[in-house]
Amino acid sequence: MSRFTITETGIEGLRVVRRQRLGDERGFLSRLFCAEELAPAGWRKPVAQINHTWTQARGTVRGMHFQHPPHAEMKLVTCLRGAVWDVGLDLRAGSSTFLQWRAVELSADNGNALLIPEGLAHGFQALTDDCELLYLHTEPYAAQAEDGLSATDPALGIEWPLPIALQSERDRHHPGIAPEFTGLDLNS
Template identity: 50%
Template sequence: MIFTPTPLTGSYVIGLEPFTDERGWFARFYCEKEFERLGHTGNWVQMNHSTTYAKGSLRGMHYQLPPYREIKMVRCIAGAVYDVIIDIREGSATFLQWFGTELSAANKNMLYIPEGFAHGFQCLTDNCELIYHHTEFYTPNAEGGIRFDDPMVNIQWPLPAGVLSARDGAHPYLTDDFKGI
């Protein structure tokens, strides 16, 4: 695996180094020893798989409040998405800054997202599938969200907003009172 730091401290784009032969390819996408070198000591306690049907659809921007903040690792296994994180760590030097990268079945990249980040994505193709690893269990009363089009963050999405869930459309806009989590 190749770990490339993003401009937001603690997050990484992870490239796989597949072994290829006449049968196909094989790659490792998790190794406890390699992740410990990044400072990752959490256990993956939940894994999820999502499918989003339509190009342009948006999911996010989701996070969990303390004490249920979670580390996530996301990989696109079908189609292509523009995956985005926002640093919402209280006191962070990059507070409210965002980073986006393309994750696709073709590039095999993953995004490692530390605690204290909001996460979401936009489908660049139809029929996108993502696999998520989480260090905390989903806790409905601890979930939070930021609007995908919040002007305080100003994410530059590659496509016009498509299908959006009612829940994601109802996320509040940030105010100057928001100090992070």
């Protein structure tokens, strides 16, 4: 019996992972990760890195981040405290959903996660103060491969639910999508 219910988002590989919570008067147990149970959803590599973020202020936007091949990574993003609007943006060359995005609310209350495949940029907006996220990555951070796009680029059309209250200096200076960008070639 799987402890996960997987829901499609309309972008190939971008999936919402709903965790089954087993609870009683003491509280609950929830399985955060199981490679075997997530394999049908596309998780096929070992976890190479786990990151934990804390975002202090509601309205803060982090992203849109990605790594170029051969360091492209799959991520499983979980909200441990607070709530976020979590966004995946398809950057894969030849994808039928190229430059489309989908977003879901992740929260400590709903216990959901977003499974983000290789070739998608990722970002989020804090819907509450004091948000904590846990990220599982299939590739370690590679400074030479890291990149990002402007979260406010009108060409991407990402609809943030709140006015943007704060972004890092780095994120504010990410470029918009270049007209000649044809996508990330994951086969290179």
